[in-house]
Amino acid sequence: MVKEVSLIGELQSIAGAGLAEEGPACTAFAVDGLTPRAVVRPSTYQGVAEVLRYGNTNRLTVISWGAGSMMQTGNRPSKYDIALSVAGLTGIVEYEPADLTVTCRAGEPLVALQEQLRRSRQMLPSGPFASREATVGGIVATAGASASRHAYGTPRDFTIGMQVVTADGRITRTGGKVVKNVAGYDLCKLYTGSRGTLGVIVELTFKLAPQPRHEQREALAFDDAATACAFARELERQGMSVKAFTLLNRAATGLPRGGYVLAVDLAGTQAAVNRCWETLSTLAGAAQQLSEAEAERYAGAEAELQTAASVTLECEITVLPSDLPVLIERLGETLEPGIVAYPTIGLARAFWTAGDAEAILTDLTAAFRKIGGSMLVRRCPPSLKSRIDVFGEVPPSFPLMQRLKREFDPNGTLSPGRFVGRL
Amino acid sequence: MTAAKRLIRELQSALGRRWVLHAPEDLLVYEYDATIDRALPQAVVLPESAQQVAQAVRIARRYGLPVTARGAGTGLSGGALACEGGVVIVMTRMNRVIKIDAENQLAVVEPGVINLDISKAAAPYGLYYAPDPSSQKACTIGGNIAENAGGPHCLRYGTTTNHVLALEIVTADGEIAEISATQAGYDLTGVLVGSEGTLAIVTKATLRLLHKPEATITLLAIFDRVSEASETVSAIISAGILPAALEMIDKNTMDAVEEFAHCGYPPDAGAVLLIEVEGLSEEAEEQANEVRSICEKFGVRELRTGTDPAERERLWAGRKSALGALGRKAPSYYILDGVVPRTKLPSVLAEVYQACDRFGFAVANVFHAGDGNLHPNVLFDERVPGATARVLELGEEIMRxxxxxxxxxxxxxxxxxxxxxxxxxxxxxxxLEVMARLKAAFGAGDGFNPGKVFPTSKGCGEVSSHMRAAIAKAGPGAYV
Incomplete structure (x- = not known):
């Protein structure tokens, strides 16, 4: 017990008395059934650095948190002593609209940042995400990609600079504040999607995009996924101003009858959007086009699935776009999950509310060997996590990744066991 | 037999006699890049496969020799120079476009493919490869990946790193590995791009292709003063317009170009902006109109528009021939490459002119204004005693x-x-220590391209000459 007292005492002296807690406060920071011994919410980068230095020196493991909306994705931690929340590190550090870049602290919620940017008719080309609390740090750390990646890419494409605290407590910079920069290794790429296993992101600089002048959502009904995907790719081929294509199956739309809905988010100048609408209407039969009200209804479908408590298994599968129809068909054979797919990207998310998760995964893994691609289990029963790697089979370059982890975090302080191959 | 001879023997038996160069007169061809510094390797090999690259790496490592990969040698920072000797692996024989997958908008290519040849191979499908360094008719994709090459159209479409999806690499221990930006785990592809050949050698790349836009409109805007042109740049970005390209040419550049390419630039103009907007025809037209009115607001004196390929090519001619034309102005020039936040462009540009005045050198600016990416080219005569040292000092001040x-x-x-x-x-x-950890993880040590990127390594030749890299030989073979 003496040690427990010294841990919380130490953290309180680092972060301030009210910013480190033990006991009941820790329950909210449990990961896969493991509850940390203490939670600390530093209010400065220096505080984050001191917590990590302390943990690293004393062989205590640290899992970093933003809003926690993506914490269910990952392997079960091998050990979990301290929950380090950066949710208190909020706010914009530097924003000059004419530079079309912004620097903000990692705990800044995306929604709040977008609110600020909107005033200058700009945006971070990311999201929306299911959770309104999702922080920019969390989105980058998990490489959170949204439907708009069709037009704008993923966090790796628009994150141009970072401050990251290393496992041994050094506050380091990589990249910069300019949109074009080739000075030194691009470690932003390394930290993006590394899920807190190489360092803790405390500050980010993003390349922004002007807000589209005009946006319009259209939705179309299709009998099969292949035709819907081909339709999307044809619009893409013709250079239509589309921000996102989202394909939903019957289970995802909640429609009583079968088939698929393709939501098309048009974005651009008014004239361009009008032209896109005309092209889309010409390509599609009148019966296929759904009303505006219906189209709006599907906007929230993915977020609903992502937050639905009834979902017991959620997978994200990436394949070549041309293989997507086969994948969707194959997914449908596994107890008809809700499916949300991005036809031009080759990404599908499937949500199951019933069935034996392990049996479904075994079945799917066999199917993917044929199709090729990668699968991430975003949500599954915690009991299953002792038997599977949620990131799927380790990639061929896994030995290099192991060496990276050893170089960046030799003591295994940062989120140990959580990443691919239980790194 | 000496170790040097044994090395050549082993390389020859792995690659074939014809593809191993070791005679001094052959090595000379590979001792330089687009800068004026030189470094002579002990051997040059020209492999035709990843297996041969891996063999060459293993052999060189066994002899304790560093390996430097090289494409077309158009680089402007000395990246392809074998600073510490060793073996240079020239990738130009590995120049196949392996596959164009039109349906998935992908190209799979070998590293020695010339940048522009990728777009040529993709053209029948209405696709192209977006990053377009000015040297794109000569530079290889392998070199582009090593340097994370940019180009005029990166303003809208991003640099090389945004277009590389997967790589095949040869690591320092001579193993062939596949890495991909979409596979689970760390984004090794992302860190490989721009690592300047210090982590691994790329032997195959999967690239993203884009559909050619329906309409492209090029505007050439002539201003009396540089300040008006650079304020126009900021105003365009502020207005929520992200052109495909937004380039600036200043007076000194115009003078040189005019003698050479006869673009019809008025002799008393201060700066020219080249602004390209793309998309659906409605969108491009609308944006072009907005850009025109912004230019007018900042006092543009003449606006030219090009919509068909021939007209657009004519408007671009001055920009594209700029560096070659500078050769008429002075025997040597120092090409600088720096970046500033876009809003700082007017003030930094003014300071650059002041600094050059103070040092007594003429400067020609031709650059990617929309990105804030400056390229001051300092004109001088290397034969004048002390001139080189002064130019380097000036360059350092501009970087500061x-x-x-x-x-x-x-x-x-x-x-x-x-x-x-x-x-x-x-x-x-x-x-820097964190960057060194990345290098350590790749196990390259000083085995790949030593003397680059990190400030502590030994350099090419003498320390006093190590910053001469970007002093280019004046002439038509130069790009920026």
Whole structure:
């Protein structure tokens, strides 16, 4: 017990008395059934650095948190002593609209940042995400990609600079504040999607995009996924101003009858959007086009699935776009999950509310060997996590990744066991 | 038999006699890049497969020799120079476009493919490869990946790193590995791009292709003063317009170009902006109109528009021939590459002119204004005693101006050995130590392209000459 007292005492002296807690406060920071011994919410980068230095020196493991909306994705931690929340590190550090870049602290919620940017008719080309609390740090750390990646890419494409605290407590910079920069290794790429296993992101600089002048959502009904995907790719081929294509199956739309809905988010100048609408209407039969009200209804479908408590298994599968129809068909054979797919990207998310998760995964893994691609289990029963790697089979370059982890975090302080191959 | 002879024997038996160069007169061809510094390797090999690259790496490592990969040698930071000798692996025989997958908008290519040849191979499908360094008719994709090459159209479409999806690499221990930006785990592809050949050698790349836009409109705007042109740049970005390209040419450049390419630039004009907007025809037209009215607001004196390929080509001619034309102005020039936040462009540009005046050198600016990526080209005569040293001093001062404005020491040319010593201006020891950890993870040590990127390594030749890298030979074979 003496040690427990010294841990919380130490953290309180680092972060301030009210910013480190033990006991009941820790329950909210449990990961896969493991509850940390203490939670600390530093209010400065220096505080984050001191917590990590302390943990690293004393062989205590640290899992970093933003809003926690993506914490269910990952392997079960091998050990979990301290929950380090950066949710208190909020706010914009530097924003000059004419530079079309912004620097903000990692705990800044995306929604709040977008609110600020909107005033200058700009945006971070990311999201929306299911959770309104999702922080920019969390989105980058998990490489959170949204439907708009069709037009704008993923966090790796628009994150141009970072401050990251290393496992041994050094506050380091990589990249910069300019949109074009080739000075030194691009470690932003390394930290993006590394899920807190190489360092803790405390500050980010993003390349922004002007807000589209005009946006319009259209939705179309299709009998099969292949035709819907081909339709999307044809619009893409013709250079239509589309921000996102989202394909939903019957289970995802909640429609009583079968088939698929393709939501098309048009974005651009008014004239361009009008032209896109005309092209889309010409390509599609009148019966296929759904009303505006219906189209709006599907906007929230993915977020609903992502937050639905009834979902017991959620997978994200990436394949070549041309293989997507086969994948969707194959997914449908596994107890008809809700499916949300991005036809031009080759990404599908499937949500199951019933069935034996392990049996479904075994079945799917066999199917993917044929199709090729990668699968991430975003949500599954915690009991299953002792038997599977949620990131799927380790990639061929896994030995290099192991060496990276050893170089960046030799003591295994940062989120140990959580990443691919239980790194 | 001496070790040097044994090395050549082993390389020959792995690659074939014809593809191993070791005679002094053959090696000379590979001792330079687009800069004026030189470094002679002990052997040059020209492999035709990843297996041969891996064999060459293993052999060189066994002899304790460093390996430097090389494409077309158009680099502007000394990246392809074998600073510490060793074996140079020339990738130009590995120049096949392996596959164009039109349905998935992908190209799979070997590293020696010339940048523009990718777009040529993709053209029948209405696709193209977006990053377009000015040297795109000569430079290879392998070199582009090593340097994370940019180009005029990166303003809208991003640099090389945004277009590389997967790589096949040969690691320092001579193993062939596949890495992909979409596979689970760390984004090794992302860190490989721009690592200047210090981590691994790329032997195959999967690239993203884009559909050609329906309409492209090029505007050429002539201003009396540089300040008006650079304020126009900021105003365009502020108005929520992200052109495909937004380039600036200043007076000195125009003078040189005019004698050479006869673009019809007025002799008393101060700066020219080249602004390209793309998309659906309605969108391009609408944006072009907005750009026109912004130009007018800032006092543009003449606006030219090109919509068909021939007209657009004519408007671009001045920009594209700029560096070659500078050869008429002075026997030598020092090409600088710095970046500043876009809003700092007017003030930094003014300071660059002041600094050049103070040093007594003429400067020609031709650059990617929309990105804030400056390329001052300092004109001088290397034969004048002391001129080179003064130009280097000036270059350092200009780089300082960029850093002090919140910018960076390189936007697209790379650090190479030219700017190693400037790395500490923008990165702390801790920052650099973390980069060293990445290098350690790849196990390359000083085995791949030693003397580059990091400020502490030994450099090419004498320390006093290590910053001469970007002093280019004046002439038509230069790009920026």
């Amino acid at each position: 101006l960029c850093v002090e404005a919140g910018g960076s020491i390189s936007g697209e040319h790379g650090v190479g050995f030219e700017k190693r010593s400037y790395m500490s201006w923008i990165f702390s020891e801790d920052d």
